[in-house]
Amino acid sequence: MEDNSGLSHDEQYSTAVTVEDFRANIAEVEQRISAAVERAGRDRSEIELLPVSKTVPQERIRAAVAAGCHKLGENKVQEAHRKSEEMADLDIDWAVIGHLQSNKAKFVAQFAAEFQALDRLKVARALDRRLQSEGRSLDVYVQVNTSAEESKFGMPPEELVGFLKELRSFETLKVQGLMTLAIFSSDVERVRPCFQTLRTLRDRALETDPELIGHGRLSMGMSGDFEVAIEEGANCVRVGQAIFGKRALPDSHYWPENG
Numbered sequence: 001m002e003d004n005s006g007l008s009h010d011e012q013y014s015t016a017v018t019v020e021d022f023r024a025n026i027a028e029v030e031q032r033i034s035a036a037v038e039r040a041g042r043d044r045s046e047i048e049l050l051p052v053s054k055t056v057p058q059e060r061i062r063a064a065v066a067a068g069c070h071k072l073g074e075n076k077v078q079e080a081h082r083k084s085e086e087m088a089d090l091d092i093d094w095a096v097i098g099h100l101q102s103n104k105a106k107f108v109a110q111f112a113a114e115f116q117a118l119d120r121l122k123v124a125r126a127l128d129r130r131l132q133s134e135g136r137s138l139d140v141y142v143q144v145n146t147s148a149e150e151s152k153f154g155m156p157p158e159e160l161v162g163f164l165k166e167l168r169s170f171e172t173l174k175v176q177g178l179m180t181l182a183i184f185s186s187d188v189e190r191v192r193p194c195f196q197t198l199r200t201l202r203d204r205a206l207e208t209d210p211e212l213i214g215h216g217r218l219s220m221g222m223s224g225d226f227e228v229a230i231e232e233g234a235n236c237v238r239v240g241q242a243i244f245g246k247r248a249l250p251d252s253h254y255w256p257e258n259g
């Protein structure tokens with residue numbers, strides 16, 4: 001089997017500025033997706049490509065939108081909220097994909113179409129209360145920690161089913177599935193088990209009760225590892241640098257120890 005799933009693509013991520021740059025980068029990502037879809041015997045339509053625009057300024061985001069991006073992921077709620085106001089003239093669905101403190105739930109309830117990092121009841125409660133007063137609902141993914149010692153994000157796998165049961169009482173939260181961040185490693189075979197864990201948890205939750213987990217979608221895989229995630233069943237891949245270009249700061253800046 002051809003090995004296209006090496007993880008060290010980051011050296012070649014060029015910064016996209018113009019609409020043409022974005023078209024070219026997206027086409028390259030689509031080629032990588034197609035190759036993985038083919039290897040896995042899956043269908044392209046099962047997988048959503050979510051472009052992640054964190055740190056990217058408005059002018060470049062506008063070019064990305066002109067190139068066809070209409071849903072964007074942001075990991076910091078205030079940055080996302082600001083951008084949603086700056087670009088209110090555009091047709092963009094905003095997905096908040098990073099850790100949220102319950103005191104910032106009101107922002108998410110105001111503008112986000114989706115929240116992918118739900119991992120605590122306190123946040124679910126705060127979101128539900130704010131969404132009710134806004135008269136809105138929100139698509140959510142429950143974030144699970146699939147790398148135990150390596151990460152402080154997401155809920156422990158053993159608490160997942162209990163948490164999903166509690167979420168049923170929040171009518172404004174529409175559970176779509178599960179999300180994870182794999183460990184940060186350039187070694188495919190250390191990353192793959194995180195994705196496999198998420199898939200197994202999804203399958204078990206479906207067995208426990210098919211109504212527990214919405215469509216049972218899996219959000220996993222980023223610029224460096226989305227092929228592996230697709231091979232392991234991803235339904236949403238969150239891709240930043242391969243579309244927008246290399247970020248100036250290392251990943252540790254975006255996922256600080258204490259969120």
Ligand SMILES: *Cc1c(COP(=O)(O)O)cnc(C)c1O
Nearest residue numbers: 052075097222223238239240241
């Ligand atoms: C930044 C980010 C991504 C995308 O990472 P890239 O390396 O830019 O593809 C995916 N998921 C989350 C939660 C992120 O914060």
